[in-house]
Amino acid sequence: MDNKIRIQLSVMMFLQFFIWGAWFVTLGTYLLTDLKTNATEVGVAYLTQSIGAIVAPFIIGLIADKYFPAQKILGVLHVIGAVMLWFCGTAPNFNAFYPYVLIYMIIYMPTLALVNSISFRQMTDPSKQFPPIRFLGTLGWIIAGFAIGWLNWEKSGSLDLTFKTAAAASLLLGLFSFTLPATPPLKKGSKTSVRDILGLDAIGLLRNSSYRIFFLASVAICVPLAFYYNFTNPFLNEVGMNGAAGKQAFGQVSELVFMALMPLFFKRLGVKKMLAVGMLAWVLRYALFAYGDTGANYWMLIGGIVMHGICYDFFFVTGQIYTDELAGEQFKSAAQGFITLATYGVGMLIGFTISGPIVDAHQTTGGLHDWQQIWLIPAAIAAVVLILFLLLFKDRNRGVQLESPAPDKFMPATDAI
Structure with missing residues (x-):
């Protein structure tokens, strides 16, 4: 190039x-x-x-x-x-x-x-x-x-x-x-259906019982994820962290580090354990936020931020690779579009809808909030999703080897968050 x-x-x-x-x-x-x-x-x-x-x-x-x-x-x-x-x-x-x-x-x-x-x-x-x-x-x-x-x-x-x-x-x-x-259109003159646009050709993947469990877990885990996007910065500022936005950027640094380490982890753990570690990281992150403060437990706040790399890479990137492997050549793009629509469309929509009223319900005097109780709610949701996933998901792709995370396997909308 x-x-x-x-x-x-x-x-x-x-x-x-x-x-x-x-x-x-x-x-x-x-x-x-x-x-x-x-x-x-x-x-x-x-x-x-x-x-x-x-x-x-x-x-x-x-x-x-x-x-x-x-x-x-x-x-x-x-x-x-x-x-x-x-x-x-x-x-x-x-x-x-x-x-x-x-x-x-x-x-x-x-x-x-x-x-x-x-x-x-x-x-x-x-x-x-x-x-x-x-x-x-x-x-x-x-x-x-x-x-x-x-x-x-x-x-x-x-x-x-x-x-x-x-x-x-x-x-x-x-x-x-x-x-x-210049990047001219590739499908000029061709017909494009709503089914093509939404990736519905990949819906047949749901006939696979393991993928169906993963799919439902992906949608469900996006509900507690919405709490993080919505309220981490207000929380950190309310508890008195200086330069909170700058501290949150360490989450992206963590993402880059764990992205580089993913091939090593993937080879040793396999799909199920990678996905489970990612979900467990969400539980631990919210627990750290619940009990952290800007005093003796300041390390908990920083730890919760830095865990972003595990939270995102281990679950979402692994899930994209798992989807890619099962979809096959014909439906790779459709499958990625379908899982993106389900998670960042439907799952996050649910999360954004319920998180605000929950935070409002825990407002205390002076416009402050009971953040411990607030963060324990998404922690509990993520824990339930994790337990159900461990009980129901069967890792049938244990032999898949990962050389390096290929760029076309990433959901484009969130990997910098």
């Missing part, structure tokens, strides 16, 4: 995830402290991610794959997104804020698939060329978090600047996208 193209793709990927990391992590804190919302409204705001995840395949399947070059669609979406982000940062209340964030997430979620598509189309050997470029995306998210923590925007009440910073980066990426290598 030409060095110029490599640099272009790297810049694209860095900005793509810098934009998301710049505002998404601290969204809950911004809504609770700056716009004076309740926790239920925080859940409603995060719910826009699930709506975007459900809508995204239609934008890609019906527009990008058939009519227009991917880099031009990427440019247009990010320019429009810049406007929406700016309005998010200037909205005076939640009623004014919500339409902007909803439109933005419907616009942004399709760009996750677009940047991958643009990258793969320029590569001669994606398995070797994609990981270093995708690494720049995670680095963008990490730098955004470190910058927010270093600038102390959470404590100074300046989180509106996160949206304005993201808006500037989005405008930059939007304009930059028009200079990217």
